[in-house]
Amino acid sequence: MARDFFINGETLVSVKGNTSSSISSLSELGLAEGPIRVTPDGKHMDINVNAWGNGEVPPEVQYFLSEVRIQMALVHVDTTVLRECVRLSMGGASAEGTLPHTGARMGNNAARFAAGNNFIGLNLSSPIGGLPWRFYYAYLTGPPIDWPLGTERSVIGLNWRVIPYTQDMYNGGNGSLGAVLWDHTNDS
Amino acid sequence: MARDFIINGETLVKVKGMTGTSIASVQELGLTSDETWIVPHFSHRDLHIDDFGPDIPPEVLWMLSTVTIRMTLVHYDNSILRTCITESMAGGTEGTMVGAGTPMGGGADIFSDKNHYISLNLLSPNLSLPWRFRSTYLAEPPVEYPLGTGASLVRLNWRAIPYYPPTSVGELSAGTAYRSTGRVLWDRTLD
Numbered sequence: 001m002a003r004d005f006f007i008n009g010e011t012l013v014s015v016k017g018n019t020s021s022s023i024s025s026l027s028e029l030g031l032a033e034g035p036i037r038v039t040p041d042g043k044h045m046d047i048n049v050n051a052w053g054n055g056e057v058p059p060e061v062q063y064f065l066s067e068v069r070i071q072m073a074l075v076h077v078d079t080t081v082l083r084e085c086v087r088l089s090m091g092g093a094s095a096e097g098t099l100p101h102t103g104a105r106m107g108n109n110a111a112r113f114a115a116g117n118n119f120i121g122l123n124l125s126s127p128i129g130g131l132p133w134r135f136y137y138a139y140l141t142g143p144p145i146d147w148p149l150g151t152e153r154s155v156i157g158l159n160w161r162v163i164p165y166t167q168d169m170y171n172g173g174n175g176s177l178g179a180v181l182w183d184h185t186n187d188s
Numbered sequence: 189m190a191r192d193f194i195i196n197g198e199t200l201v202k203v204k205g206m207t208g209t210s211i212a213s214v215q216e217l218g219l220t221s222d223e224t225w226i227v228p229h230f231s232h233r234d235l236h237i238d239d240f241g242p243d244i245p246p247e248v249l250w251m252l253s254t255v256t257i258r259m260t261l262v263h264y265d266n267s268i269l270r271t272c273i274t275e276s277m278a279g280g281t282e283g284t285m286v287g288a289g290t291p292m293g294g295g296a297d298i299f300s301d302k303n304h305y306i307s308l309n310l311l312s313p314n315l316s317l318p319w320r321f322r323s324t325y326l327a328e329p330p331v332e333y334p335l336g337t338g339a340s341l342v343r344l345n346w347r348a349i350p351y352y353p354p355t356s357v358g359e360l361s362a363g364t365a366y367r368s369t370g371r372v373l374w375d376r377t378l379d
Contacts, residue, residue, distance in 0.1 A: 047193055060193060103337035169263060170219055173313030175198040 009128025011036055013072065015085055016121040016187045018092075018113050022084045026123070026187050029085065030077030033155050036124060038133060040181075042066040065176055068135060068162040070122065075155045082145070082156065085120055089140035092118035106139060107165045119165055123186040135182045137165035197314025199224055201259065203272055204307045204379045206279070207299055210271045211306065214379045217272065218264025221341050224310060225258040226319065228373075252368055255321060256328075257308060257346040262339060269331075269342065275304045276326035293351045298322055303353075308346055309378045321374050323351035348373060 013030055017023040043065055046058035074082070087096040091104030110117035119137035126132040138160045146157030164179040171177065201218055205211035230253045234245035261269070274282040278290040294302030305323035312318040324346045332343040350371040 062195075101337075103339075170198055170200050173198055173200070173311065175313075 007128050008126050012125040014123040017088050018115055018117050020115040021088060023081055027081045028078055029081050030074040033073045033075035036072040039069045040066050065164060066181060068181060070160040073155050073157050077156060085140060088118045088120055089144055109167055112136060121187045122160055132184055132186045133182055134186050135162040136180050138162045195314050196312050200311040202309040205275050206303055207301055211268060215268045216265060217268050218261040221260045221262035227256040229254050252350060253373060255348040255373060259344050261342045272306055272326060273331060275306055276330055279304045292325055293353060295353050297353055305351055307379050318376055318378050319374055320378055321348035322372055324348040
């Protein structure tokens with residue numbers, strides 16, 4: 001593919017949650033006011049040897065997985081869907097704004113979209129660029145939402161975090177090998 | 189083998205113990221939150237002669253070894269862990285004392301009735317250099333168990349000794365000494 005301007009197009013945000021949630025089927029969350037920022041954060045660790053000095057420049061580096069942060073400001077939004085995303089991100093509390101047990105697990109050893117798994121499938125469409133994004137295990141955090149109330153339309157800031165959740169982290173000795181953080185096929 | 193960075197890989201901990209317990213067959217104990225430390229403790233004794241003075245020996249005698257294995261479990265089978273704790277207390281009921289002075293090996297073979305030692309296995313999926321400590325128990329201190337709203341990261345300290353039942357290969361009946369030669373402290377074949 002030759003270099004060109006990349007234009008993603010009208011990026012619709014859709015979400016899907018577990019079978020017990022009100023977003024058990026793919027649901028439109030909304031449209032953003034500006035660009036949606038997708039920021040993967042890779043973790044690396046230096047391997048230092050004394051032969052290469054005092055640990056300032058390593059001869060080798062190890063990769064220790066990644067997480068992703070997605071920031072968006074929604075201007076045309078389904079607040080019912082948003083409130084359900086907030087509820088799930090709060091550990092699957094019984095109601096939006098109500099707390100579950102401290103330490104409630106997000107994945108709960110459950111498969112993706114199974115009851116008890118509170119992670120959200122976050123989908124970003126790409127009508128022009130043809131490169132949609134699907135984040136398998138997302139939740140709102142740090143701060144999750146920024147919701148202005150007033151006479152003007154609310155432009156709601158959202159901060160998502162994506163981790164490579166898995167039920168079996170040993171995976172027959174393969175560990176994280178094959179765990180999906182994101183791909184480019186939207187949920188259906 | 190040329191020198192290289194040594195990366196053991198995802199080190200799963202497995203255990204096997206006395207017949208009749210929940211660890212009579214190999215069981216997964218768990219995964220650790222960080223590295224598992226293997227620390228042999230070699231025992232040597234100086235052999236002094238007056239010709240060399242009082243401080244520096246002309247020869248040293250090897251007096252065997254134990255091994256300490258330290259780990260912090262984060263994703264583990266709690267029922268298997270409780271069995272390991274019980275066996276390390278010489279069996280019986282978890283939390284209840286057996287008689288003071290109960291021998292851990294009981295004069296019996298590994299895994300047989302009366303032998304409470306645990307065979308500790310550390311897998312090595314990347315390096316293919318696993319460790320098996322055939323006769324271990326939790327000790328010094330055995331367990332540190334935090335209870336709270338966060339996930340409990342349980343610290344374990346294992347002690348491995350070169351246990352062998354004294355009646356193996358007919359030693360006592362043959363009138364020979366209880367020999368340490370050839371006794372395995374660790375090997376690379378998993379249970």
